Amino acid sequence: MRDAPDSLPAPTTDRAFLDDALDAADAVGFVAVGDRFDDDLRYLTRFDGPDRDYAFVRADGESVLCAPGLFEEQATREFDGTVRMDGVGDPAGVRAAEALAAFGVDAGLVLVPQSIPHDAAVHLERAGYDLRSTTAVADARLVKTDAELDCLRRVQRAAVRGMRRAETILAESRVEGDELVWEGGPLSTERLRRQVNAEFAVYGVRDAGNTVVGAGPTCADLHYTGTDVLHPGETVLLDLSPRGPHGYYGDLSRTYVVDSDGGWERRAYVAVEAALDAALDEIAPGADAADVHREAAAELAAYGFDPNADEGEAGFTHGTGHGVGVSLHEGPSLRDPVELEPGMVFTVEPGVYDPERGGVRLEELVAVTDDGHEVLHEYPRSFAPRTE
Amino acid sequence: MRDAPDSLPAPTTDRAFLDDALDAADAVGFVAVGDRFDDDLRYLTRFDGPDRDYAFVRADGESVLCAPGLFEEQATREFDGTVRMDGVGDPAGVRAAEALAAFGVDAGLVLVPQSIPHDAAVHLERAGYDLRSTTAVADARLVKTDAELDCLRRVQRAAVRGMRRAETILAESRVEGDELVWEGGPLSTERLRRQVNAEFAVYGVRDAGNTVVGAGPTCADLHYTGTDVLHPGETVLLDLSPRGPHGYYGDLSRTYVVDSDGGWERRAYVAVEAALDAALDEIAPGADAADVHREAAAELAAYGFDPNADEGEAGFTHGTGHGVGVSLHEGPSLRDPVELEPGMVFTVEPGVYDPERGGVRLEELVAVTDDGHEVLHEYPRSFAPRTE
Structure with missing residues (x-):
């Protein structure tokens, strides 16, 4: 408590x-x-x-x-x-x-x-x-007060707890034939989502119907909420957006692969992580929000992924981020020419998708500070899931 | 699963x-x-x-x-x-x-x-x-199809699971001094709410921010979501409205008293249960929805409670029920002169409150059937909490 x-x-x-x-x-x-x-x-x-x-x-x-x-x-x-x-x-x-x-x-x-x-x-x-x-x-x-930032930090800490729960379950799962098995039964997107949501509940925040878990090809469907059994070697994409104190949202994405053989999934992960870091490096007061998106897109393009793909195509199919507050989606959009100011809070979430293979997205929630940015509750990144 | x-x-x-x-x-x-x-x-x-x-x-x-x-x-x-x-x-x-x-x-x-x-x-x-x-x-x-009724039954079954969890925790709690203690710590409305919400999550439904837990005087505040420690002898009012398959809501209320010495709480409970049963008896095709409310109010009046109290006063301060579907509150209202038809689904939830003492509400979710009504997932009522 x-x-x-x-x-x-x-x-x-x-x-x-x-x-x-x-x-x-x-x-x-x-x-x-x-x-x-x-x-x-x-x-x-x-x-x-x-x-x-x-x-x-x-x-x-x-x-x-x-x-x-x-x-x-x-x-x-x-x-x-x-x-x-x-x-x-x-x-x-x-x-x-x-x-x-x-x-x-x-x-x-x-x-x-x-x-x-x-x-x-x-x-x-x-x-x-x-x-x-x-x-x-x-x-x-658009610009958050210190009290609002405290609410956002706190709910993002809950998002981290949910992600840790998911990562731990994935790390504990075993490969049996073509399926992942956890605690005696097949591990599905739905089972994983329920465990994450229960962690949120015990921590006093709501999943708000926003817990997205994709597996393999369904990762390319950005808002998938099905009940697929998880397979080794495929991407498992978690996008967690709980709602916490006084209505403020968190937002955190990670992608894991259990028992990867490298290939597309590994290349996509490396590209997305590079795009994320390049985008984060852009964030400071006075910067143009649209440049944050441009940096992410350019980095993905450098790795050979289409930075302007349409929905359903292979590549980067969405914007790099959106503001977060008492709405999960608010200003600023990282596609608009907005001058960043201290106190602005938004997601940075590049991703690449291939409807035939899977999808990788990594997402941090950041606040613009007086001299750069703060990641609202750090959580380690990893391609293979790890226990604490 | x-x-x-x-x-x-x-x-x-x-x-x-x-x-x-x-x-x-x-x-x-x-x-x-x-x-x-x-x-x-x-x-x-x-x-x-x-x-x-x-x-x-x-x-x-x-x-x-x-x-x-x-x-x-x-x-x-x-x-x-x-x-x-x-x-x-x-x-x-x-x-x-x-x-x-x-x-x-x-x-x-x-x-x-x-x-x-x-x-x-x-x-x-x-x-x-x-x-x-x-x-x-x-x-x-206003009138639900069979498929909609299935969704409502299913989410109400989840509401029952949440209530069972809460009742079990209350039954397991021990009195230490002036407080209830559970699993080594003081039991609060917030702790109880979190356990209920975690049960919802594991069962695949959302609490939707609707889990109301009141204790003693705060039961009279119909939408209380505070963090009070629970005391023996006071009413603990739970009103659970999870959102489940395809957006349909459940709705279930119970009131428990741990270590009651009788008095106001017991009298209120007996009156409310009588009002609930009298209201349920009214429900059949062709009946007037407003008569369901009138029956509940008359029963409460017979027990000496004011059936037309204003918010903040002692007595019955609200209507007897509202329709439930993809909205938690929709038609029919049991205050309106609506002719009941098979397939209508609504709550029946009489209650009495005293801002100085506490509040008691009992609520069932019912569907009008061809020859009467169906309680959507039965759950036993009890004044003192019981384990299964």
């Missing part, structure tokens, strides 16, 4: 950036509407709500949560602003309009995320407000 | 109900846009997609999935319709409009769920379509 991930205090969100966005647009307020799966709302409120809509309103430098019924206690505990229960049962867009009116603004421009539910947008427009979408929240989420 | 929950085939969705809705509204098509957290899309497509928007289109009796980039293989595997990759990278609303145009309809009425993202709605309107919201999908989801 030591280092329980949820013993961390919840990060707070400095919502002054919304006031700046409102000033710049000459807008009277900001409204977000969504449910527990809306990560902007989670970031803005730190409220872990239910699977029905609620609303956040910012106006006059103050923050209001129109909380769902039966959640007043939890909202009051988690949200550092005014919890409003007026109109519980009404649509969240209606309640948001009433919360705005309570500030004395009954017309004018209101900023909203572009994905606000259509019915909420219609309710706000009917109440007399004009809507304009803003990227202010996504922009604010 | 026998009876692995994911060895079930995915249910198929008969989407003819959409054609009926289109005919009735004289509409040219139906469009849904969302991401992996949109359960209507999951139901319509059986595609378990990523955390970025994609689109489903129905027109001319045909179904199209505008799949996200990097997901063509998975979409083709999971979706029984046309997978369209045209315009990958464009907003999902734009792609949906283009998919409609490919049917030869470039104007007219399009039905959408009311929560379609606002930007998608705007893209469709700009492309020349008029939008009207429909409840057709939610209505179709």
Whole structure:
């Protein structure tokens, strides 16, 4: 129970950036509407709500949560602003309009995320407000605070525990005929996934449905979740993205081969590891995010792999990385020309795939620091699985 | 590994109900846009997609999935319709409009769920379509097919396994001073939750962040997820809602007291169990869902508990149940005047709470059958925890 991930205090969100966005647009307020799966709302409120809509309103430098019924206690505990229960049962867009009116603004421009539910947008427009979408929240989420970094380090430590569990099982497995056997039965992608997920659970984080385990050809299918029995000599690709304290995600990938005879798998592994290190070397404040991708792609090309392969083809079929925070995928993308800043957190995950043979991906989660980068929880890399 | 929950085939969705809705509204098509957290899309497509928007289109009796980039293989595997990759990278609303145009309809009425993202709605309107919201999908989801019932039975069996784990731990715990101790350390709500979640993981289902464990006064806070040490004599309330095969949820609650001295906890338990049985007795085809709630409330009132208490007050503070399917909360609500039909699945979960003392809730997941109801995986009830 030591280092329980949820013993961390919840990060707070400095919502002054919304006031700046409102000033710049000459807008009277900001409204977000969504449910527990809306990560902007989670970031803005730190409220872990239910699977029905609620609303956040910012106006006059103050923050209001129109909380769902039966959640007043939890909202009051988690949200550092005014919890409003007026109109519980009404649509969240209606309640948001009433919360705005309570500030004395009954017309004018209101900023909203572009994905606000259509019915909420219609309710706000009917109440007399004009809507304009803003990227202010996504922009604010790009750079993490120290408290957010602590959450990310902690959940990534859980990802490492899951990976260690998987690597240990692979190292303990024995070859019988054409199959890997572990604890008396055939070892499958599904068995491995369950063991990893159980490790996450005991450590207090959720697998969030993101535990990808591929074997041989299915490694080339980036989101494979089947039940294949594992074979010696083939790639076993694990991509673990648990969700931990206060909704922050980890992300870690490793690829192992039990009883390899070298060949394609070994060459792919060496190339991917070189691409990973080349990409990591690029990361520093002021660097262009797109250069991190270009470095990885160039290194893979140098090893003879197609750096621009399409899905289903042989080569590098995806981008080198994406931001991670309260969403598993957020900014920055390493394909975009974004200037890296201290506090940005993203994955670096080159990979090469061959639908006929297998796939290799290695992934680290990194934070940009004042003078370079920090790998959020180091975990040794190895082609052959090892016990501790 | 026998009876692995994911060895079930995915249910198929008969989407003819959409054609009926289109005919009735004289509409040219139906469009849904969302991401992996949109359960209507999951139901319509059986595609378990990523955390970025994609689109489903129905027109001319045909179904199209505008799949996200990097997901063509998975979409083709999971979706029984046309997978369209045209315009990958464009907003999902734009792609949906283009998919409609490919049917030869470039104007007219399009039905959408009311929560379609606002930007998608705007893209469709700009492309020349008029939008009207429909409840057709939610209505179709009310009655489950046999394949859906199989998924629900299977995940509820996992909920039972989690509950058995929790009950066993409570039964094995020892009283030391004012605390419960298990395996050498104080037993807390968090430790109990982790053990339950690990059991889910090994059984191949996800806790989905829904494992509620309350202790004493925190049982009255319906969504409590703290880290209290458990005390003898107080209520320990477990509400388990794992997500299993093909996205279907289970839902099961029990309340235990270790080393009870009777009193409020015992009286509350007896009342809640009577209310649960009275409510279950009401369930049959043709019955009014609201009567199920009324029966439970009347029984609790007969035992002296306030059947209409507000949140934070002593008594019965919530409804008696909600539908369960690919969403944890869907129709029917047992507060609404809905005529029960065979194939409807919902929780029955009366409870009484006292913020000063504790809370008791007992919950079964039931399906309406041709001549009554089926409890989806029976699990014995007990006030004092027992080992198997």
